[in-house]
Amino acid sequence: MMKMMGPALAAGAAALSIATGAAAKEQINVGLCVSWPGYAMLELAQQKGLAEGYEINSVIFDDPLGGQAALAAGQIDIYECTGDYTPLAIDRGTGVVTVAFANPSYGVDHVILAPGMDASTMKGSRIGAPQAYIGQLLMGVWMDSENIPLDDVTWVNLLADEAVGPMLSGDLAAAYLYEPWITRVMENLPGASSGGNTGEDWMLETGIFTDVIYMNGDFINNHRGAALDLLKARFDAVGWWHDNTAEGNQLMSDFLQWPVADIESVIGSNGKFLKGGIYMYDFDESARVCGALEGDPPFGLENGSITTVIKTINDYWVRFGLMTEVHDPAAGVDCTLMADLVDQGYRQAIEANE
Structure with missing residues (x-):
């Protein structure tokens, strides 16, 4: 019996050693507010070993506000x-901050109009858009451009996938949609049209239709080294995806359970952007939006314009009745992590592959 136990104990000790080594990695909980390729870079970092010493646990919420609540509660660290x-995080004092801009929408987000609908026939109609989210913001900006008062319509709180059915059944006059939902509606609803999209120059110049990297403020304060490492790993993953785009898109497909064609309909295949999809900021571009690196960001934005963009969004939320006042946008921003990486000499500038 003792002879039999010897190897067993040795095997147990080896297993314990392996387990202890695995446990030594610091777990970082990362949230994706919806299943979306642009949010998957830290998952690529995990799979390709770009965040050494960390175990990244990625959680897809498919509930943007629920994810924000989890971030504020410290259940996730990065979102x-x-x-x-x-602006809502500032207003509610959640302690959540934006640490960097990740990628602007480059035409993937649309206002889709039902057959026969245009600005002149919109009054009194039902409009589908998710409240306190990019869809409501895009719909409001588009309505402003068409001189349609925001209270002339009935707002229905629907995410893009939830709006497909009501659009096809004729229950909505317009809806906020993105791919692949745009194609599904346009192919099955003859006469439907796009009223506007985020790839138009004047929309890009606002800077407000962008994905960002949020962090829990306590995570930054108590684990600043990890916050810096993970932010760098996220941009390292962007660079890896640029150099290995086909493999990266396949990994995103496996992770998100999307067909590769749908991944490419959003993020493209050139390692940088898809016109009609999204545009991935490299580190240098994002650092310039933060004002942490000299030079101008793309799309006519000014250096350090992150706070101007947030104030513009705040103005819209006041008009929508979601907020009652305009706050100092700097209260919801922490660009010091980007500045630290700049000071450490980190740089990244990538162009689309041919």
């Missing part, structure tokens, strides 16, 4: 989502 929540 990738649209930047429109930043």
Whole structure:
């Protein structure tokens, strides 16, 4: 019996050693507010070993506000989502901050109009858009451009996938949609049209239709080294994806359970952007939006314009009745992590592959 136990104890000790080594990795909980390729870079970092010493646990919420609540509660440390929540985080004192801009929408987000609908026939209609999210913001900006008062319509709180059925059944006059839902509606609803999209120059120049990287403020304060490492790993993953785009898109497909064609319909295949999809900021571009690196960001934005963009969003939320006042946007921003990486000499500038 003792002879039999010897190897067993040795095997147990080896297993314990392995387990202890695995446990030594610091777990970082990362949230994706919806299943979306642009939010998957830290998952690529995990799979390709770009965050050495960390175990990244990625959670897909498919509930943007629920993910924000989890971030504020410290259940997740990092959250990738649209930047429109930043003013609300300030207003509610959640301690959540935006640390960097990740990628602007480059035409993937549309206002889709039902057959026969245009600005002149919109009054009194039902409009589908998710409240306190990019869809409501885009719909409001588009309505402003068409001189349609925001209270002339009935707002229905629907995510893009939830709006497909009501659009096809004729229950909505317009809806906020993105791919692949745009194609599904357009192919099955003859006469439907796009009223506007985020790839138009004037929309890009606002800077407000962008995905951002949020972090829990306590995570930054108590684990600043990890916050810096993970932010760098996220941009390292962007660079890896640029150099290995086909493999990266396949990994995203496996992780998100999307067909590769749908991944490419959003993020493209050139390692940088898809016109009609999204545009991935490299580190240098994002650092310039933060004002942490000299030079101008893309799309006519000014250096350090992150706070201007957030104030513009705040103005819209006041008009929508979601907020009652305009706050100092700097209260919802922490660009010091980007600045630290700049000071450490980190740089990244990538162009689309041919």
